Amino acid sequence: MTKKAKLKVQPETNQESAQSDKVSNVLREIMSAGFTRVFLSILLGFFIGAIFMVLFNEDVVATYATFFSNPGEFFSASLKVIADGYGGLLKGAIFNPEGRDVVAMFRPITETFRLAAPLIMAGLGIALTFRVGLFNIGATGQIVMGLAGSTWVSTRMELPPIIHMIVAVIVAIICASLWGAIVGFLKARTGAHEVIVTIMLNYVALNFFTWLLRTPELLLAATGGGTPKSDPPAETAMLPTLFGDLYKIHIGIFFAVIATFAYWLLMERSAIGYRFKMVGHNSNAARAAGIKVESTFVWAMAVSAAFAGLAAANQGLSEAGGITTSLNANIGFDAITVALLGGNSAKGIFAAGLLFGAFKAGSPAMQVAGVSPEILGVVQALIVLFIAAPPLIRAFFHLPKSEEK
Numbered sequence: 001m002t003k004k005a006k007l008k009v010q011p012e013t014n015q016e017s018a019q020s021d022k023v024s025n026v027l028r029e030i031m032s033a034g035f036t037r038v039f040l041s042i043l044l045g046f047f048i049g050a051i052f053m054v055l056f057n058e059d060v061v062a063t064y065a066t067f068f069s070n071p072g073e074f075f076s077a078s079l080k081v082i083a084d085g086y087g088g089l090l091k092g093a094i095f096n097p098e099g100r101d102v103v104a105m106f107r108p109i110t111e112t113f114r115l116a117a118p119l120i121m122a123g124l125g126i127a128l129t130f131r132v133g134l135f136n137i138g139a140t141g142q143i144v145m146g147l148a149g150s151t152w153v154s155t156r157m158e159l160p161p162i163i164h165m166i167v168a169v170i171v172a173i174i175c176a177s178l179w180g181a182i183v184g185f186l187k188a189r190t191g192a193h194e195v196i197v198t199i200m201l202n203y204v205a206l207n208f209f210t211w212l213l214r215t216p217e218l219l220l221a222a223t224g225g226g227t228p229k230s231d232p233p234a235e236t237a238m239l240p241t242l243f244g245d246l247y248k249i250h251i252g253i254f255f256a257v258i259a260t261f262a263y264w265l266l267m268e269r270s271a272i273g274y275r276f277k278m279v280g281h282n283s284n285a286a287r288a289a290g291i292k293v294e295s296t297f298v299w300a301m302a303v304s305a306a307f308a309g310l311a312a313a314n315q316g317l318s319e320a321g322g323i324t325t326s327l328n329a330n331i332g333f334d335a336i337t338v339a340l341l342g343g344n345s346a347k348g349i350f351a352a353g354l355l356f357g358a359f360k361a362g363s364p365a366m367q368v369a370g371v372s373p374e375i376l377g378v379v380q381a382l383i384v385l386f387i388a389a390p391p392l393i394r395a396f397f398h399l400p401k402s403e404e405k
Contacts, residue, residue, distance in 0.1 A: 037393050038341065038348075041386035042355075044396065049379040050082045053371055057081045085371035092365025093358035103246050108361055110249040116357025117256040118311040118331050123338030123349045124263045125307030129194075131267065131344055132300040133280040138183060138198025140332030141205035142176040142305040144325075146312025148209050149175030151219055151323045154233035154316065164236040168317055173309035179205065180305020181298055188294035194301070202332075210325050221322055230323040239317045252314035256353070259310055264346035266303070276300055308332070337384045356380065 054060050060081055063074040091098070093112050099105035122139050129136035150172035159167060183201065186192045212219040213228035221231045239250040267273040278286045279296045287293050315327050338356055342349030359380060363373040386393050393399060 036399070037390065038343065038387065040393055040397055040399070041341075041383050044386055044393070045379045045383040046086070048382055049375050050086075052375055052378055053081050053085050054078045056372070057370075081371065084369040085366055085375065088365040088367075088369035088371065089358070089362035089376070091362070093362035096365075107247060108365075110243075110247040111361040112354065112358045113253045114247075114249040114357075115360040116353040117252040118314045119334055119338050119356050120256040120350055120353030121259045121311040121314065122308050122331055122335030123342060123353055124259055124346070125304040125311075126335050126339035127342060127344045127349055128263065128267070128276070128304045128307070129300055130339060131280045132276045132296065133283065134187075134297065134300060135195045136180075136183070136198060136301065136304055137195050137336070138180065138201050138305075138332070139308045139311075139335050140328060140330070141198065141202035142179050142308035143312040143315070143328045143332050144202075144205040144209045145179040146172035146176035146309035147316045147323060147327065148212055148219070149309075150237075150313045150316040151230050151233070154237035155219065155231045158234070159236060161236040164234060165239065165317060168233075168237045169310070169313040172313035172316065173306050176309025176312055177302045177306040180308070181302040184298035184301030187301075188297045206325065213323070213325060219323075228325055232320050232322045233317055237317055238320070239314070248318075250318050252318060255310055255314055256350070259307060260346045260350045263307070263349075267346075272299070308335075311335075334380075337380060340384050340387050343387075 057077070060074065060077045063070075063077050067074050091108065093108050096105050096108050099107070122143065125142075126136055126139055150168045153168040153171045154164070157164070157167070179201065183194050183197045186197050187194050210228055213230055214220055219230045221229050239252055241248065241250045242253075243249065267276065275286070275291050275296055278289070278291060279293050279300075283293050286296075311331060312328075315331070316323055319327060334356060338349060338352045341352035341355070359376045363376055366376065367373045
């Protein structure tokens with residue numbers, strides 16, 4: 001009876017491993033996008049975005065009635081709305097030649113770097129789990145838990161300058177890392193799928209943080225009343241700005257650079273990174289080689305969440321007006337797109353983070369130019385769609401599979 005039971009268990013284990021390897025293969029297919037496919041995906045995304053601008057702009061719609069009698073009016077209006085839209089994006093994200101002074105001219109590029117920093121850090125964490133063959137959809141919850149930890153330290157503890165900031169950053173990383181480790185533990189011990197677990201833990205974290213912000217004895221601001229908002233972080237815990245009051249950019253961008261280097265060092269130059277990649281490539285082969293696959297899942301989720309915790313510290317220690325539940329601003333989900341676009345590589349994720357940071361920085365300028373900022377959301381979604389579905393790009397551009405890279 002015991003032997004039969006054992007014989008029944010083994011095929012189920014092999015089947016689960018085979019399923020895990022299939023998931024890993026899909027991830028590798030998505031994340032192995034070469035430069036050509038990435039470039040064409042971005043180009044096609046912007047092209048379709050331009051079509052949306054033309055289709056739904058009032059000035060262009062007004063020329064539909066005279067299209068056959070005066071097509072020049074339609075094309076002139078179309079080119080104008082596209083130029084205004086993407087021109088506004090460049091002015092809001094890189095350089096504004098119409099700024100009233102030099103400071104205003106260069107403010108867009110500083111905002112791009114500031115907004116890109118948390119996307120880069122969280123994106124690195126997402127990419128790490130991808131390389132282990134896991135779908136980490138829980139960066140939002142991990143960032144929220146990191147925010148809870150850093151907010152408590154920055155508003156409830158009194159420490160000397162610099163030390164206060166360092167302690168708040170460390171606590172944010174620890175809180176997020178522990179929250180991520182729960183996912184790895186549940187997958188290793190019970191076989192629970194990480195996608196379901198991370199999504200549910202996102203809701204748990206968000207509601208837990210809301211409760212903290214509504215409780216006077218915990219994080220609710222002294223003058224907050226019923227508003228779920230914390231006190232402003234102590235000045236001793238705030239991230240120093242790089243240019244004083246001229247720009248909002250702070251040392252968080254240096255955190256992003258350090259995190260990028262640490263990710264590269266971990267994945268390309270360390271033994272644990274080798275184990276991560278081996279498990280992601282083939283968990284059965286990794287287990288046969290003596291690697292503890294289950295513990296690797298736990299460590300991978302914990303380290304991944306640590307990057308999210310660093311992103312949380314970047315957000316929580318730079319908000320002088322106090323912390324609210326909306327401060328994460330969908331960074332966790334945007335980080336998934338950054339990881340996909342970056343193709344798992346450190347430099348790719350850094351570049352993808354800058355691109356999406358530029359989208360966020362340039363969005364208000366596009367709206368001023370009369371173009372709906374939601375167009376950028378469409379462009380982002382299309383870019384990720386084309387990256388995640390290689391056959392679409394190959395079919396659209398008649399690109400041979402061997403020439404993708």
